[in-house]
Amino acid sequence: MTALAACAPKGDAKKGGPGKGPTTVGYIVVQPTGVPLTTELTGRAVAYQSSEVRPQISGVIEKRLFTEGAFVKQGQPLYQIDPSLYRASVNQAQADVDNARANREAADALAERYKPLVAIEAVSKQDYTNAVASARQAGAALAQKQAALETAKINLRFTTVPAPISGRIGRSLYTVGALVSANQANPLATIQQLDPMYVDIQQSSADMLALRRALAAGGATPASAKVSLTLEDGSDYGQTGVVEFSEVVVDPSTGTVTLRARMPNPRGLLLPGMFVRARFAQAVDNSAFLVPQSAVSRDPKGNATVFVVGQNNTAEARKIVASRTQDSFWVVTKGLNPGDKIITQGLGKIKPHAPIKPVPADAPQKIKPRKDGDGKGGEKSGAKGG
Missing domain, CATH: 2.40.420.20 (conserved putative lor/sdh protein from methanococcus maripaludis s2 fold)
Structure with a gap:
């Protein structure tokens, strides 16, 4: 001035x-005016959704059906596991169902045949009771075989490993010919949804306590908490997000509380694990004054x-x-x-x-x-x- x-x-x-x-x-x-209480804190980018692709059966990988680093859609086939043994299991279970169905039909027919005979005492009541019980047992055995057939069909369907979510898939940790199992330690691959992205921000519990006291005293009012980011190279991210929630526990090792913000990521600049600096207003101080710096x-x-x-x-x-x-x-x-x-x-x-x-x-x-x-x-x- x-x-x-x-x-x-x-x-x-x-x-x-x-x-x-x-x-x-x-x-x-x-005159007093509403001044946003702007905070600048460090944060780390986190994928909006992340899912590990894992086999649910054991077998040898026959084919890999995707390109590493490509975008995949939910339900898209990713791996083909050798289905020979599981197809045979389905055939066997189907035969067991047919056999159990035949036994049930025979047991039902015998019970129906004894029903009028027991009325004229041509057969004993015990024989009729045994026939009815055998028919019920045959029905239960048929239900068991049908359940086993359904399980075999599910296992056969699991020989095709689909994408659990839509997103960007990483590198494949297993190649064609590798033996995989349902309880293995490593996933086959990992899929991450990168638009939008989460940014986990760390704020000290002391600052959080001071903010809550200011809000309780009435000297400040909550703000919309829109977030802007500065990237690792010092450039402005160019997109704004919003703080969605704050953790209700304090990390005992760092004394900080985690706030999670959701950021749009249409150009894919934010990557999981990237460090950023987040600026946002948690509240508005209604009793502050703005004075020119030169004064x-x-x-x-x-x-x-x-x-x-x-x-x-x-x-x-x-x-x-x-x-x-x-x-x-x-x-x-x-x-x-x-x-x-x-x-x-x-x-x-x-x-x-x-x-x-x-x-x-x-x-x-x-x-x-x-x-x-x-x-x-x-x-x-x-x-x-x-």
């Missing part, structure tokens, strides 16, 4: 000396101070609390009152308790024309001051 200063003609300087009269200064009137100075102890227009138009130095900046302003949380007049121009020519002539900042200043014998006259200018 252009600083204002009081200039006197040379003739006046000869009469009263330099510094005669109060110094003209420019001021602004400050704030620091004493030898590092305390922030400003000059305000005091009583009887004197310069009053006041200590403030300004711990962070926003654009070209200091965010002042203590030391100011609504309506204070902060001196922003002419600071280089004033001292505490010195008389001043306050005018609104950037107000034009008219300079009286000089006399003929005092040099150039008839000019109007704005004098520059510190």
Whole structure:
């Protein structure tokens, strides 16, 4: 901002000396405003969805049906395991079902045949009871064989290994001819969904506690928590996301709480495991003041101070609390009152308790024309001051 200063003609300087009269200064009137409590923290990119491709049966891989690094769709076949043994198991189970069905039909027919005979006592009641029980046993045996047939069909279907989710598939850890099993340690491959992406942000539990106290005291209100990222090379990511939730536990090893943000990733710049810096506003401070940075100075102890227009138009130095900046302003949380007049121009020519002539900042200043014998006259200018 252009600083204002009081200039006197040379003739006046000869009469009263330099510094005669109060110094003209420019001021602004400050009022509390809503200032986002912006936080910048480190984070790590995490896949939105990640799934390991694993076999559910044992066998030898016959074919690999995908290209490594390609995009695959959910349900797309990825591997073909030798189905010979499982097809034979289906055939055997089918034969067992046919045999059990025949036994049940025979047992049902015998029970039906004994039913009228027991009424005329042509057969004993015990024989009829045994026939009915045998028919039920045959029915149960048929149900067991049908369940075994269904299991065999499922195992045969498992010889084709499909993609569990849609996403980008990585390298294959097993080649054609490899023997795989349902309980092996390593997956066949891994699929990750990369659009959108999660970013896990670590915030100290002390900062989280301070924020919650500020919200509870009413001095701040929750913000929408939109997130912007800075990539590892220092460039801006260019997309904004939103914080979805915060963990309810503190990591005992780091003393931090994890916040998870969801970010769009249409160009694939974010990759799982990538470190980023996340900036977001968790709350809005409704009682803060924005003061131009040029109006704030620091004493030898590092305390922030400003000059305000005091009583009887004197310069009053006041200590403030300004711990962070926003654009070209200091965010002042203590030391100011609504309506204070902060001196922003002419600071280089004033001292505490010195008389001043306050005018609104950037107000034009008219300079009286000089006399003929005092040099150039008839000019109007704005004098520059510190």
